[in-house]
Amino acid sequence: MAGGIYDQVGSLELRQMDRGERVEKKVDIYESIDALRVQETEDTDTVHTLPAVRRRGRRCSRLTAVCLGLLCVLLLITILIYMYSERASFISYITNLPEEKDQLNISLHDLANERDQLNISLHDLANERDQLNTSLQNLANERDQLNISLQNLANERDQLNISLQNLANERDQLNISLQNLANERDQLNISLQNLANEKDQLNINLQNLANKRDQLNINLQNLANERDQLNINLQNLTEEKLTLQRKYDHLLQQIEKNICFHEWKEFGSSFYFFSTEQKTWSESRQHCRVTGADLVIINSRDEQVFLIDQNKSTRFWIGLTKIKSKGQNQWMWVDNQLLSDE
Structure with missing residues (x-):
């Protein structure tokens, strides 16, 4: 034991x-x-x-x-x-031996795959080598063809040199003719330059005439505008004359009818009546037009000062109203004249 x-x-x-x-x-x-x-x-x-x-x-x-x-x-x-x-x-x-065996088998399988890949690569390289040999043979054939073509081109070059010599002789002849033509061209250029100068002078004269024509057209347009403005002013003056004539006739009628004319106040060539009644602008104008007059139109600063001095404590209507013209609001007198900044 x-x-x-x-x-x-x-x-x-x-x-x-x-x-x-x-x-x-x-x-x-x-x-x-x-x-x-x-x-x-x-x-x-x-x-x-x-x-x-x-x-x-x-x-x-x-x-x-x-x-x-x-x-x-x-x-x-x-x-x-x-x-x-x-x-x-x-x-x-x-226990670990089967795992190691499996690892070895896997490694062996990988090596076998790599061997197969290498064999495939070797086969591909062999095919590429054959392709390169074929390409090399083709290139050799092409080289021979190019050598033949080069010989043909050399022969053609010799022929072209002969033709070139002939063309050079012709060129010399053409240069002589070209020189003669150049001399003629210079003469024509001189003539053309003279004609161009004359044309420029004519264009300048034409431009001056066109400018004068435009200036005359502008002057004519200005004169036409002035004429239209004078016609408008004449028409306005005529209307004012008729208005004043109507006022004058009405005043004479009032005097003849023995109206209390002492309530009217005189300033310049006009008479002014200050009503004490409370009315709207439209009612006030209607009342003035019934009596043969109209709401006051202020034509000067002196007239404005006169009106302010007469009624400092009260407010009164004047003959100015707001209208809409060309999309904008504007002030207009009762005689249809626009209010100006003057």
């Missing part, structure tokens, strides 16, 4: 420990057994002489045997634990 245990210990120690440590542990165990045997021999020798010492020795031998048994049990337990841990490591190693 002990020999089998020690053999197992030795086999386990061979995998995990070096050979020196294993020998050292075996020596320690055998030394402990030899010491135990010597002690038992001494105890046996002393049995015949000393009974008391013999009983004491038996106790010691029993105690030693018990201790040795305990040590053996502990050693066995230690060996079992160590074997169990080694077994777990070995099982783990065995």
Whole structure:
């Protein structure tokens, strides 16, 4: 039993420990057994002489045997634990072997794929090499064709040089004719320049006449506008004359009818009546027109000052109203004249 245990210990120690440590542990165990045997021999020798010492020795031998048994049990337990841990490591190693095998198979498969890819690439390179050889042969044929064409072009060049010499002779003749034509052209240019100068002078005269015509048209338009304005002023003056004549006739009639003329106030050549009745602008104008007059039209600053001085404490209507003309609001007198800034 002990020999089998020690053999197992030795086999386990061979995998995990070096050979020196294993020998050292075996020596320690055998030394402990030899010491135990010597002690038992001494105890046996002393049995015949000393009974008391013999009983004491038996106790010691029993105690030693018990201790040795305990040590053996502990050693066995230690060996079992160590074997169990080694077994777990070995099982783990065995378990990992399929995974490593799978990894190796995968790597082998990848290498096989790479080998196939390399073979395909090699085949493609071989095809490209054949294509390049074919292209090279075609280029060689084209080179031969180009050499033939080059020889033909050289022959044509010689022919063209001969033709060029002939053309050079013709060119010299044409240059002489061209020189003569250039002299004639210069004469024509001089004549053309003279005609251009005359044309420019005529254009200037024509422009001056056009400017004078435009100026005359502008003057004519201004005169027409002035004429229209004078006609308008004449018409306004005629209407004012008729209005004044009507007022004058009406005043004469009022005088003849013995109206209270002392209520009218005179300023310049006009008479002004200030009513004390409260009326609207339309009612006031209607009342004035019934009496043969109209709302006052202020023609000067002096007339405006006169009217303000007459009625400083009260307000009165004047002959000015707001109308809408050309999309804008404007002021107009009752004689249809627009209010001006003058």
